[in-house]
Amino acid sequence: MTDTDTEAGTPSAPMGRRERKKAATRQAIADAALRLFLERGYDDVGIREIAEAADVSTTTLFKHFPVKEALVFDEDAAQEARLLAAVRERPRDQSIPAALRDHALRYRLAGAGGDDRFTAFFDLVNTTPALRDYVQNMWLRHTDALARVIADESGLPADDPGCTALAHFTLEAPRAARGHGDPRQAISRAFDLLENGWRAPA
Template sequence: MDGKPGLRELKKQRTRAAISDAAITLFLERGFNQVSVAQVAEAAEVSKRTLFAYFPTKEDLVVHRLADHETEAARVVRARPPRTAPLTALREHFLTGLRERDPITGLNDHPQVRRVHRMILDAPSLVARMEGFKTGAERALAEALQETAATPELTARLAAVQIVAVQWALAQDNAERLAYGEPASERYAGAVKDAEHAFALLENGLHHLTPGR
């Protein structure tokens, strides 16, 4: 075995991608609330039954693209180098995301990324799903802090809530500025400054996550 997916799995991946691409195209053209699941299935040339096998809800057609980010902070904490504080690892990861224009940081002005962001904000059901992602991120991060930093359960939960909230607030600030026309290249320095300030505030309030203090 070479670790590569078999033909059946490749076919499933292609079908999933085709459905998702068709959905995003229609949603951006007409609006999320104006497109039915049946229309997405027709555009992707699959049955509604097949569509629901890949995406149980209409919202999943959009938010599945962000699903990996739900446990991203937890993965960063678990994969951090030895003797590196969790908050330091998360700060460096966020700054790297800004530098690389990762859409999750809000600092990506590609037209489609901006349109998807606006579409999510305009659909209450998608906003609700994103709040669910936020809750999941908090839970996953709290577990990672308990397991890798010997952080007490309550402390881990409170820290995770603050860290995730800060990351989301920074991303929303960046995305809002870009939505009003500020280029990512011009926003970058300010985004870094804001991130440095935010993580400094977290570190001062969460000093128990920093080794040796």
């Protein structure tokens, strides 16, 4: 889904006319793609159809979205900003794994709150293997940035392997929700492991 809003408390410089036009074109393409995907399914919609629906050429479409999967996800930078803020801006008495758990529950399971548009979007992703793989690989690109913030907040060297491991497993944790009847419980269980280590049931 697209996200053109700035992060709360982060002012942005006004865009010029050219930048506004580019942003509007990008948004129109993404909106057309998502509408068609939700109506007919990701695999049954072609790039040319999306371009026609957005009233642009396929060349213009590919300037904004280099691969078809990217049409569904247009907020990579905003996702990373929220992820890092979850660590930096957590309450003083909250652990880093707990802050990241709350972030995962808030943003990765947004569709569970009854919003029909979010529900349809997450259903599309979860039932389309190409999109599931793409979003997971996109999410894992934030590993290095998250590891650096964890290290900084913990007073550890930037290349500390424990921080890298925590970052990686944090970004993998939402996979635990896949296929479970209660995805919130599944994600919470995964983060309990990150917080407390493995403890086999008695």
